Each structure stands twice: as structure tokens, then as C-alpha cells.
Amino acid sequence: xxxxxxxxxxxxxAGRDSFAAVMRLLGLPADTSAQGARWPVGCRRIRALSPLxxxxxxxxxxxxxxxGTFKTVRVDADGYEQVLGFAGRGxxxxxxxxxxxxxxxxxxxxxDSDVCVLLGPDLHALRHAVPAFDSALQRAFVHQLQHAGxxxxxxxxxxxxxxxxxxxxxxxxxxMAQGQSGRRLRLRMSRRDIASYLGLAHExxxxxxGVLSRLGCVTVHHREIEITDTQALAACARxxxxxxxxxxxxVRLVA
Amino acid sequence: xxxxxxxxxxxxxAGRDSFAAVMRLLGLPADTSAQGARWPVGCRRIRALSPLxxxxxxxxxxxxxxxGTFKTVRVDADGYEQVLGFAGRGxxxxxxxxxxxxxxxxxxxxxDSDVCVLLGPDLHALRHAVPAFDSALQRAFVHQLQHAGxxxxxxxxxxxxxxxxxxxxxxxxxxMAQGQSGRRLRLRMSRRDIASYLGLAHExxxxxxGVLSRLGCVTVHHREIEITDTQALAACARxxxxxxxxxxxxVRLVA
DNA sequence: CGTAGGGTTGACAGCTTTCAAGAAGTGTGG
DNA sequence: CCACACTTCTTGAAAGCTGTCAACCCTACG
Numbered sequence: 001x002x003x004x005x006x007x008x009x010x011x012x013x014a015g016r017d018s019f020a021a022v023m024r025l026l027g028l029p030a031d032t033s034a035q036g037a038r039w040p041v042g043c044r045r046i047r048a049l050s051p052l053x054x055x056x057x058x059x060x061x062x063x064x065x066x067x068g069t070f071k072t073v074r075v076d077a078d079g080y081e082q083v084l085g086f087a088g089r090g091x092x093x094x095x096x097x098x099x100x101x102x103x104x105x106x107x108x109x110x111x112d113s114d115v116c117v118l119l120g121p122d123l124h125a126l127r128h129a130v131p132a133f134d135s136a137l138q139r140a141f142v143h144q145l146q147h148a149g150x151x152x153x154x155x156x157x158x159x160x161x162x163x164x165x166x167x168x169x170x171x172x173x174x175x176m177a178q179g180q181s182g183r184r185l186r187l188r189m190s191r192r193d194i195a196s197y198l199g200l201a202h203e204x205x206x207x208x209x210g211v212l213s214r215l216g217c218v219t220v221h222h223r224e225i226e227i228t229d230t231q232a233l234a235a236c237a238r239x240x241x242x243x244x245x246x247x248x249x250x251v252r253l254v255a
Numbered sequence: 256x257x258x259x260x261x262x263x264x265x266x267x268x269a270g271r272d273s274f275a276a277v278m279r280l281l282g283l284p285a286d287t288s289a290q291g292a293r294w295p296v297g298c299r300r301i302r303a304l305s306p307l308x309x310x311x312x313x314x315x316x317x318x319x320x321x322x323g324t325f326k327t328v329r330v331d332a333d334g335y336e337q338v339l340g341f342a343g344r345g346x347x348x349x350x351x352x353x354x355x356x357x358x359x360x361x362x363x364x365x366x367d368s369d370v371c372v373l374l375g376p377d378l379h380a381l382r383h384a385v386p387a388f389d390s391a392l393q394r395a396f397v398h399q400l401q402h403a404g405x406x407x408x409x410x411x412x413x414x415x416x417x418x419x420x421x422x423x424x425x426x427x428x429x430x431m432a433q434g435q436s437g438r439r440l441r442l443r444m445s446r447r448d449i450a451s452y453l454g455l456a457h458e459x460x461x462x463x464x465g466v467l468s469r470l471g472c473v474t475v476h477h478r479e480i481e482i483t484d485t486q487a488l489a490a491c492a493r494x495x496x497x498x499x500x501x502x503x504x505x506v507r508l509v510a
Numbered sequence: 511c512g513t514a515g516g517g518t519t520g521a522c523a524g525c526t527t528t529c530a531a532g533a534a535g536t537g538t539g540g
Numbered sequence: 541c542c543a544c545a546c547t548t549c550t551t552g553a554a555a556g557c558t559g560t561c562a563a564c565c566c567t568a569c570g
Contacts (some may be wrong), residue, residue, distance in 0.1 A: 074404055080495040082411050084404050090427035096401075099394045104401045139354045141396045146351075146359045149329055149339050155410035155454050158527075159556075191517065199410050200557055202430050206518050222517085240335040242527080243557090251557095413559075415526075447547065456527055461550050477535080477549090497559080498525085506525095 016040045017066075019126070022116050025064055025090045026136040036130045041118040046070075051108040052093065052115065059097040061119045065089050068113020069188040073196075074104045085147065086110075086189060089178065092140050093136040098123060110188040155199050157240055161207040161215075161247050163198045165237040166219065172227060185225040212236070214250045271295045272321075274381070277371050280319055280345045281391040291385045297372040304376070307348060307362040307370065307481075314352040316374045318321075320344050323368020324443040327360045328451075338451040340402070344433065345393050353378060365443040412495055415463040416470075416502050418453045420492035423473065424448060427482060440480040459464050469505045 019039035023031070032038065043066070046052050052063060055074060065087055072084045072093070084254055087093055093107045097120050118126075119214040127134045150170055157163045168185065174183035187194070195202035212218050218228045227233055236244050243251075275296035278286070286292065290459065298321065303309050307318060310329055320342055327339045327348065341362055342348055348362045352375050373381075382389045405425060412418045431437035442449070450457035467473050472488040474481045482488055491499050498506075 021486075047274050063497075074408070074494050076408070076411075077493045078495050082407055082413075084407050091426070096397055099397050101397060104404055126372075135354070141355060141400070142351055144400055145396070145403070148400070148406065149359055151403065152337055152339050152406060152410075152454075153329070153331065155407075156331070156335075156451075158557085190515095196411075198409075202516090203518080204558060205559085206559095210518085238332045240331050240333050362563090413525085445547090458528085458550080462526095464515060465550085 013027055015043050016099075017043055017116060019067040019130075022064055023116070023133065024029070025066060025116070026133075026140070027090065028132055031132075036133075037073060038124055039126065040118070040121070041122075044115050046109040046113045046115065047089070048109055048113075049110045050109050052083055052109060052113075053103050054078070055103055055106040059094055059101060059103050059120070061117050062123060063093040063115040063117060064094065065091050066114040066116055068207055069110040070107045070113060071110055071111070071189060071193055072107050074105045081196060083189075083193050085151070085230050087118075092137075092144075095141065096135075110193075130172060131254060147216070154197075157237075159243040159247070160198075160200055160204045160241070161211045161236060161243065162207040162239060163200065164194075164205065165217065165233050167194065167198060167227065168212075168233060169237045170229065183227050183230075187223040187225060209251055210254075241253070263434050266303075270298050272298050272371060274385075276321075277319055277373070278319060278388065278391070280371070281393055281395070282345065283387055284389075291381055291388075292383065294377070296377075297374070299370050299371065299372055301364040301368045303364055303368075305364055307364060308358050310358055310409065312358050312363040314349055314353075314356060314375070316372050316373060317350060317352040317378060318348040318362070318370040319370055320346050321369040324365045325362045325366055325368065326444060326448055327362050329360045336451060338444075338448050339377060340406070340452070343429065347392075347399075350396065350399070353392075365448075372443050405428045409452075412492075414494075414498045414502070415453075415455055415459045416466045416491060416498065417494060418455065419449075419460065419463045420467060420472065420488050422449065422453060422491045423467075423480065423488060425483065436483075440482070442478040466502055466505055470501060471509075 015042075016221045018037065019038040019041055020031075020233065022041055023029075023037070036086075044052075044063075046068070052070060053059070067089060067216050070087045070093060072157055074082050074084055076082060094103060096103055097118075100120070127137065145175070154170075157166060166232070168177050171185050171187075172182040175185065189197075190202075191205045192202040197207070209218075209220050212233070213220050215229075215232060215236065217227065217236060219228055231245075237245060272295075274296050275286075275291065275292040277296055278284075278292070299318075300305075301323070308314070308324060322480060325342045325348060327342065329337050329339055331337060340361070348370070349358060351358055352373075352443045355375070382392065409418055409421050410427075412421060426440050426442075428439040430440065444452075445457075446460045447457040453460070455463075464473075464475050467488070470474050470484075470487060470491065472482065472484050472491060474483055487501075491502060
């Protein structure tokens with residue numbers, strides 16, 4: 001059942017890891033005695049700004065982020081780059097592999113990153129051989145589907161600061177889910193990426209950052225965001241329509 | 256393995272169907288001799304405007320739409336109703352059931368509808384017993400994940416007419432995927448639902464309809480939409496930033 | 511040292527939101 | 541069958557926010 005990786009994968013392989021490591025990354029008990037635990041899994045190192053896979057290409061493997069961050073993007077008919085989401089440690093990329101469809105989006109590394117490579121054939125074999133893995137896969141899918149709802153929530157908010165505040169809240173939650181503090185966000189993506197993700201112009205992101213900063217919600221140093229007032233940030237994120245009264249005041253004071 | 260449905264389900268049951276019917280709805284060959292083909296499947300009839308399930312409730316079953324249309328909605332912290340999507344014949348609802356999570360959104364019938372009920376325990380059993388069913392489920396998940404990308408595309412467009420045009424294009428594609436003509440769209444949802452789905456005010460939907468109508472892309476009669484110029488509609492849907500020149504002209508002529 | 515890319519800020523035009531009112535369709539009860 | 545109430549849809553006008561264009565600062569890098 002062990003498959004030799006195709007030449008394209010082997011040439012960039014950065015070593016091998018055991019399947020047990022994959023299970024750990026998926027948040028499962030690392031039962032090294034379980035079936036398939038010793039199954040060798042290929043790894044790839046992707047340099048910053050390099051693509052892991054490209055939209056439209058045949059999906060030969062699914063990837064599990066071991067370290068680093070990726071953005072998934074889709075290029076519109078008129079050449080506009082739409083950011084669909086960001087993936088960090090423990091998240092899956094390339095789910096199309098499971099059903100033999102081509103990749104629906106590209107994945108680009110935002111920093112030097114490491115991924116585990118789950119080849120298509122192995123994927124099916126492991127899913128049947130290791131029920132816990134299958135469950136984890138289903139859980140990851142459901143989480144991603146719920147994330148789609150979160151995205152709608154982001155776009156639903158009309159005011160720019162509200163969208164940005166919701167983005168920070170979601171990122172903070174993601175950090176905390178990984179056991180980190182959640183008060184400090186180190187953004188790996190550019191303002192332009194955030195803008196594309198939130199459906200705004202990148203200049204608007206700058207301005208919205210200024211507003212949230214003036215509100216006392218966050219302090220901004222380049223790409224380091226510190227959430228100084230969780231309550232205020234949450235309050236700002238809560239209002240769906242228009243701006244929050246305080247935010248309007250903060251804007252008025254500058255003008 | 257056959258499970259008695261809980262009383263809550265039994266009380267609204269609208270009959271039973273065979274598992275082969277489920278397979279057919281999922282686009283699989285109706286191999287009545289296959290394992291599990293005779294497995295009885297409960298059905299429910301949902302009246303217009305009634306909920307199939309509610310956000311936050313424990314997910315006891317997954318549902319396959321046999322007839323009718325549903326909208327999936329999530330209520331924001333401030334009470335605003337966000338429409339996440341629409342589901343028609345052959346589409347799945349309540350995927351959280353697979354992993355034992357509560358429903359992340361509510362599903363409301365837009366017209367009198369029928370669904371097949373796939374109870375949680377049965378789901379797991381069938382997935383293992385019938386590989387083709389498992390594959391179909393994975394395929395449905397991947398499709399839904401790709402649909403999340405389409406949604407980002409919708410929200411990404413800045414101009415209201417462009418969003419609406421993309422919505423029509425997607426709806427038309429969905430009709431055609433079901434073997435229908437795709438030129439006539441019978442909208443089951445209100446303007447307000449479309450507005451929520453597209454992240455716009457419902458008044459803006461009315462105005463955007465007027466623009467597309469004046470452009471000759473579509474003709475509007477209440478909730479009946481006829482696509483009169485597929486090319487022009489696609490052209491309008493294509494431009495990501497701002498309005499198309501023709502659309503701007505159409506708006507200018509009125510004023 | 512010069513270039514390139516990322517980030518910030520300003521000014522203006524343009525589009526959407528909001529508030530408001532009216533028209534049109536739907537359903538119920540007498 | 542009609543009248544009434546109710547919801548949906550449409551249209552108008554003003555205010556406000558974002559997009560765009562532009563200039564500028566800063567850092568990284570060759």
C-alpha cells in the first residue's frame with residue numbers, strides 16, 4: 001500500500017515523518033501502537049511566497065500544515081486575486097484530493113513553512129484502516145464548512161472597522177484554540193491580503209486599524225497586533241449594521 | 256442496526272423511502288441490488304417557513320432535500336439574520352451530524368418541501384457498509400467547500416449589480432446541473448433573503464434588478480427571472496471592481 | 511546608493527445605506 | 541365575492557462611507 005511519491009514531490013521532499021505525528025497534529029491521542037502509526041509520511045518545506053499547489057492543477061495530495069502559514073487564493077476572471085482564507089499549524093489544505101477533483105484554489109506560503117504530504121492513494125487506505133483518522137478528517141471538513149459561515153459573517157458587516165474587528169476576534173480565537181494567549185497577534189499576511197480577504201481596499205485596512213487603535217481596542221506595531229481591550233473589540237465586532245457610536249466618535253475627532 | 260426514530264421525528268414523519276432513493280438523489284447509479292439498498296429511510300415534510308432544524312440544537316440527523324428549497328441562516332449577536340445559502344433537490348443539510356456537533360445554522364423551508372432523514376447512527380453504518388455512499392458524501396462536502404469560495408466571490412464584487420449578476424449566474428448553473436434549462440429562474444426566496452445573502456440592503460436589490468433589466472440582461476416578473484442575454488449577464492458578473500461601463504450608462508440614463 | 515514593495519495619509523467622486531412613502535400582491539374573514 | 545390587513549416590492553432623497561488616485565515615508569535588498 002506504500003506508494004512511491006512522484007518525482008515532482010520527491011525532489012522537494014524535506015524528510016519523512018511517521019503517521020503518528022499526523023494524528024497528533026490533528027489533535028488526536030498519539031497512540032503509537034495503533035494501526036498505521038509507523039506509516040511513513042512525506043514532508044515538504046515551502047519557502048515564503050512559494051506556492052504549495054496551484055488552482056486548476058490535478059490534486060495529487062492533501063497537506064497538513066506542520067509549521068508556518070498559508071493563504072488560499074483564487075484568481076478571478078479579470079485577474080483580481082481573491083484571498084479565501086488562511087491556514088496555520090494543524091490545518092488541512094487540498095481537500096479536493098479526496099474526490100479526485102483539481103484544486104479549486106492555490107495555496108501560497110506566507111512564511112517558510114512545513115507540511116505533511118498525504119498522497120491520494122494513502123489517504124483512502126488510511127481512512128479505511130484507521131477509523132480515528134477518518135473521524136478527524138470529517139471533523140476538519142465540518143470545521144471548514146462552519147468557517148465558511150464565519151466568512152459570511154465577516155462580509156456581512158458593512159463598516160470596515162467592524163469587519164477588521166471580527167477578523168481579529170476570529171484570529172484570536174484560533175490562537176487560543178492552539179493554546180496560545182490570543183492577546184498578541186502576529187499577522188503573517190500583508191495588508192493587501194487582509195483587504196482581499198475582507199473585501200475592502202488595502203487603504204481602508206490602514207484607516208480601520210487607525211480607528212480601532214484610537215478606540216483603544218488594539219495597539220498596532222507593523223504586523224504585531226496587541227488586543228488591549230477585549231470587551232471594546234468584541235463590542236465593535238458585534239454591531240452588524242453601520243458603525244458603533246464610539247467608532248463614529250473616534251472618526252469625528254480626527255476630522 | 257436499524258434504529259427506531261425518536262418520537263420527535265416520528266411525529267412528523269411523512270412516510271418511508273428506500274436507501275436506493277437516497278443514492279439516486281446523490282447522483283449515483285440506483286443499484287437496487289447493492290448492499291443496503293433496501294434500508295428504510297425516514298422522510299419528513301416541512302411546510303413553507305417552518306424550520307427543519309435550528310441553530311445550536313443537537314444534530315440528530317442529516318437531511319437530503321428530495322423536493323423544495325431551504326435557506327440556511329445564522330442569527331448574529333445583535334439579532335441580524337444572515338443567510339448563508341440556499342439548498343435545493345439533491346443537496347445535503349446538517350453535516351454537523353457526522354461529527355456530533357450541534358447545528359451551526361438553522362435551515363428554513365422556503366416552500367413546502369420533502370427531505371430524507373439520515374439518522375446519525377445510520378449514517379455511520381451506511382458510510383462503512385456502502386463505499387459509494389461514503390464517496391458521495393465526501394464529494395458533497397468538497398462541493399460545499401468550493402461553494403464557500405463562490406460565496407467569497409460574491410461578496411468580493413463591490414457593485415450591487417455585479418453581485419446580483421453573479422448570484423444569477425450561480426443559480427443558473429445550479430439549475431443546469433440538475434438538467435433544467437437555466438434561462439428561467441424561479442426565485443423561492445424574498446428580496447430580503449437575497450439581500451442578506453449578498454450582504455446588501457433589500458432596497459439595493461430592487462434597484463440592481465432594475466439596472467440589470469434596463470441593461471437587457473434579464474426580464475423580471477415578480478420572482479420569475481428570465482435571462483435574456485447570457486453574454487451580457489456574464490460580462491457584468493465578470494468585472495470585480497466597480498461597475499461595468501454599460502451599467503454605469505444605464506444608471507446615468509435614468510437620472 | 512538606488513530601487514522595489516509595503517504601509518500610511520489626504521482629497522474627491524461615487525455608490526450604498528438609511529429613512530420615508532407608496533404600489534402591488536397575498537391571505538383571511540366576513 | 542369583497543374588504544381589510546399584512547407583507548413584499550419599488551422608488552425617491554439625503555447622508556455617509558468606501559474606492560480610487562496620489563503623494564509620502566519606511567524597510568529590505570541587490
